[in-house]
Amino acid sequence: MASTQGPGRSGETRFAAVLPRERIERDFGTLIAEKRIYGAERNPDVLKKSGSGESFLATAVPPLRRLLAVWDRLFGNRVSPVELLGHLAVEIHGFGHREAILLFTRDRLLYDCQILQGNDAVGHLTLDLYRERDRVVPFLPFPTRPGRRVVYIEGISLTRQSTGYASALFRRYERLFHDLGFHLFRLKASLSVGKYYWAKEGFDCSDREQFRKIRDRLWDLAWRLDLPVAEQEVRRLTHMSDVAAFRRDIQIPAWRDREGYYTLERDDAHPEEFLFPLGKAFLLGSPPWDGHKVIYTDTPRRTALVWSDKYLAHGTPAGHAEGPKRLTALRDAIRREGLLESLIVTEPYLPGMEAIHAIHEPAYLEAFREAAARGDRYFATRDCAIGAGSYEAALLAAGGVMAGIDAVFSGRSDNAFCAVRPPGHHAGRAQAMGFCFVNNVAVGAAYARSAYGIARVCILDWDAHHGNGTQDLFEQDPETLFVSLHEHPSFCYPGTGRRMDRGKGAGTGTTLNVPLLPHAGDREMIDVFEREVVPAIEAFRPELILLSAGFDAHHDDPIADLECTEKAYVHMTLGVLALADRHCGGRVVSVLEGGYRVESFVASAIAHIKTLQGREDTPCSSAGG
Numbered sequence: 182m183a184s185t186q187g188p189g190r191s192g193e194t195r196f197a198a199v200l201p202r203e204r205i206e207r208d209f210g211t212l213i214a215e216k217r218i219y220g221a222e223r224n225p226d227v228l229k230k231s232g233s234g235e236s237f238l239a240t241a242v243p244p245l246r247r248l249l250a251v252w253d254r255l256f257g258n259r260v261s262p263v264e265l266l267g268h269l270a271v272e273i274h275g276f277g278h279r280e281a282i283l284l285f286t287r288d289r290l291l292y293d294c295q296i297l298q299g300n301d302a303v304g305h306l307t308l309d310l311y312r313e314r315d316r317v318v319p320f321l322p323f324p325t326r327p328g329r330r331v332v333y334i335e336g337i338s339l340t341r342q343s344t345g346y347a348s349a350l351f352r353r354y355e356r357l358f359h360d361l362g363f364h365l366f367r368l369k370a371s372l373s374v375g376k377y378y379w380a381k382e383g384f385d386c387s388d389r390e391q392f393r394k395i396r397d398r399l400w401d402l403a404w405r406l407d408l409p410v411a412e413q414e415v416r417r418l419t420h421m422s423d424v425a426a427f428r429r430d431i432q433i434p435a436w437r438d439r440e441g442y443y444t445l446e447r448d449d450a451h452p453e454e455f456l457f458p459l460g461k462a463f464l465l466g467s468p469p470w471d472g473h474k475v476i477y478t479d480t481p482r483r484t485a486l487v488w489s490d491k492y493l494a495h496g497t498p499a500g501h502a503e504g505p506k507r508l509t510a511l512r513d514a515i516r517r518e519g520l521l522e523s524l525i526v527t528e529p530y531l532p533g534m535e536a537i538h539a540i541h542e543p544a545y546l547e548a549f550r551e552a553a554a555r556g557d558r559y560f561a562t563r564d565c566a567i568g569a570g571s572y573e574a575a576l577l578a579a580g581g582v583m584a585g586i587d588a589v590f591s592g593r594s595d596n597a598f599c600a601v602r603p604p605g606h607h608a609g610r611a612q613a614m615g616f617c618f619v620n621n622v623a624v625g626a627a628y629a630r631s632a633y634g635i636a637r638v639c640i641l642d643w644d645a646h647h648g649n650g651t652q653d654l655f656e657q658d659p660e661t662l663f664v665s666l667h668e669h670p671s672f673c674y675p676g677t678g679r680r681m682d683r684g685k686g687a688g689t690g691t692t693l694n695v696p697l698l699p700h701a702g703d704r705e706m707i708d709v710f711e712r713e714v715v716p717a718i719e720a721f722r723p724e725l726i727l728l729s730a731g732f733d734a735h736h737d738d739p740i741a742d743l744e745c746t747e748k749a750y751v752h753m754t755l756g757v758l759a760l761a762d763r764h765c766g767g768r769v770v771s772v773l774e775g776g777y778r779v780e781s782f783v784a785s786a787i788a789h790i791k792t793l794q795g796r797e798d799t800p801c802s803s804a805g806g
C-alpha cells in the first residue's frame with residue numbers, strides 16, 4: 182500500500198457503524214437533563230465570547246427532531262452526543278475542559294468550554310461544526326446539496342504559557358474529525374505566535390488573493406533586507422507551510438513586545454530582539470490570516486487536483502478539438518460526482534523562466550509569447566491555435582505540474598491529477614505541434630530533479646498519440662524512462678513511435694515504444710501494459726512516476742482509432758499505483774494530455790481520478806504482482 186504519512190492513513194476507523202436512533206435520543210435526553218445542550222442564535226457577533234465566563238446567546242433547547250437532523254447531517258449518526266463530548270473534552274499537557282456544552286443552531290453545532298489547569302480557568306475554546314452546501318449548478322443559487330464537513334476553530338484563548346498545547350489538542354481533534362468524515366479545519370490565525378505554528382502544522386491561507394499578498398510581502402522583505410533570495414523562489418511558494426519552511430539557512434532579526442507579539446521593525450514597544458530563520462520571522466511578524474487545513478480524506482489515498490480557471494483562457498476557435506469545454510465539462514463532472522470534497526484542490530503557479538528554460542529554448546518561447554501578444558490565430562502550425570491568453574496558460578500548465586509535484590513531495594497528497602491545458606507531449610525543445618506548446622511533463626521531470634533531488638523519473642504516456650516531444654527531449658537521458666502506448670505510427674498522428682526507437686547514446690534502452698494497431702481495445706491495451714510496461718518500470722525503479730494521461734484511446738474519441746474504455750484506464754492506473762507503492766512511496770503525478778469527445782473524455786478522467794483516490798480497487802486482472 183501507499184506510504185502511511187498523514188492523519189488519514191494509519192489506524193482503523195473507530196466510528197464505522199451507524200448508531201441506533203434510540204441511543205442518540207437517549208443521550209440527548211441525558212445531556213438536556215444535565216444542562217449541557219442548548220439552542221443558540223446563529224449570529225457570529227453575539228456568539229463570540231467577550232472575556233471569560235460570559236455565556237453565548239443561548240436559547241431554549243430545540244425540538245428533538247431538529248437535534249436529530251443536525252446530528253445526522255454532521256456525523257451520519259456514527260457517534261453519540263455523550264461520546265462526542267467525551268472525545269472533545271480531553272486532558273492534554275495538564276490542561277482540561279470544564280463546562281463543556283453543545284449549542285445547536287438551525288444548521289450547525291457549537292462546542293464551547295472553559296480550559297482549565299488544575300482548578301484554575303486559564304482560557305476558553307469554541308468549535309463550530311457545520312456542513313457546507315454546494316450548488317449543484319454553479320451559477321444558480323439553488324438547488325444545493327451537502328458539501329464538505331468543516332470544523333471551525335471559532336476561538337481559543339489561553340492566559341497561561343502553553344507550549345504545544347493547542348497543537349497537541351488540534352492534532353487529536355484532526356484525528357477525531359477525520360474518523361468522523363470531516364474534510365476541513367478552519368481557523369483565523371490571529372494569535373501572536375500562532376501564525377507560524379499553524380502554518381507549520383499544515384494550515385493554509387484560505388483566501389488565495391490574501392496568500393499572494395503575503396508572498397509579495399515576503400519578497401518585499403527579502404528585497405529590502407538585500408537577502409540572497411531569488412524572486413522565483415518566492416513565487417513558487419503555494420502553501421503557508423512552504424512559507425514557514427522558507428530559507429531556514431537565512432536568519433533575520435524580529436522584535437518582541439511584552440505580550441509575545443513580534444514585529445520585523447524595531448520600535449520602543451518591541452524591545453526584545455530574536456534571530457529566526459527567514460520564513461519563521463516573517464510569519465511571526467505578519468498580520469493575521471484566515472487558514473484552513475484539509476483533514477480529509479476518507480478515500481484510501483489523498484489525491485491533489487491541480488486546477489485553475491486560467492486554463493480556460495487558452496482560447497481556440499469554435500470547432501477546434503482542444504477547447505476550454507473539455508475542462509469545464511470535467512470540472513462540472515467532478516462536482517456532480519461529489520469528488521470535489523475529497524480532492525485536495527491545488528492552485529498552479531507561474532513558474533520562473535529558468536524552470537521552463539530547462540526544457541525549451543528561450544528564443545522559441547519568446548516567439549510564442551510575441552505571437553500571442555500580436556493576436557496571431559495560430560503558432561508554428563495551423564493545429565496550434567492560440568489566443569491572447571495562450572502563452573500564460575501554457576506556462577501555467579507547466580507550473581500546474583510543478584505544483585502537483587510539490588504537493589506530492591511535501592506530503593500534502595499521495596498523488597496528483599493535473600487538469601491542465603494546453604497539453605504538452607508533442608512539444609519539443611523549440612517546436613510547437615499537435616495542440617502542444619510547452620512540454621508539461623518534461624518541465625515537471627526537470628523540476629522534480631532540481632527541487633527535490635531525485636534522479637530516476639519514469640514518464641508513462643498512454644495518450645493515443647505518440648509523445649514524440651517527450652521522447653525527443655529525453656531519448657539520450659538514461660535517468661528518464663519514457664514509455665509510450667499509442668496507435669501505430671503508420672496509421673496515426675504524429676507518425677513516430679516505432680518499436681525500434683529505444684533511445685540514443687547513453688539513453689539507449691530507456692525509451693520504450695509500444696504501438697497498437699488500429700481498433701485495438703481494452704484487451705490489447707491491458708495485455709501490453711502487463712507484459713511490457715509493468716516489467717520495464719519495475720526494472721527501472723523510478724523515484725517518481727509522471728503520467729502523460731491522454732484519454733483519446735477511448736473508442737468514442739474522434740481523432741484516433743483505438744477502442745479502449747474506462748476499464749483500461751482504471752486497470753492501468755491501478756498498475757501504476759502498485760508500481761509507485763513499490764518504488765517511490767506512491768508518488769504519481771498524472772498530467773492531462775488529449776481526450777476530445779467530451780463525454781468519453783470526462784468519464785475516463787473521472788474513473789482515473791477515482792482510481793488515484795483508491796476508490797476503484799478491483800483490478801481487471803492481476804495488476805502487476
Ligand SMILES: [Zn+2]
Nearest residue numbers: 644645646775
Ligand atoms: Zn492524443
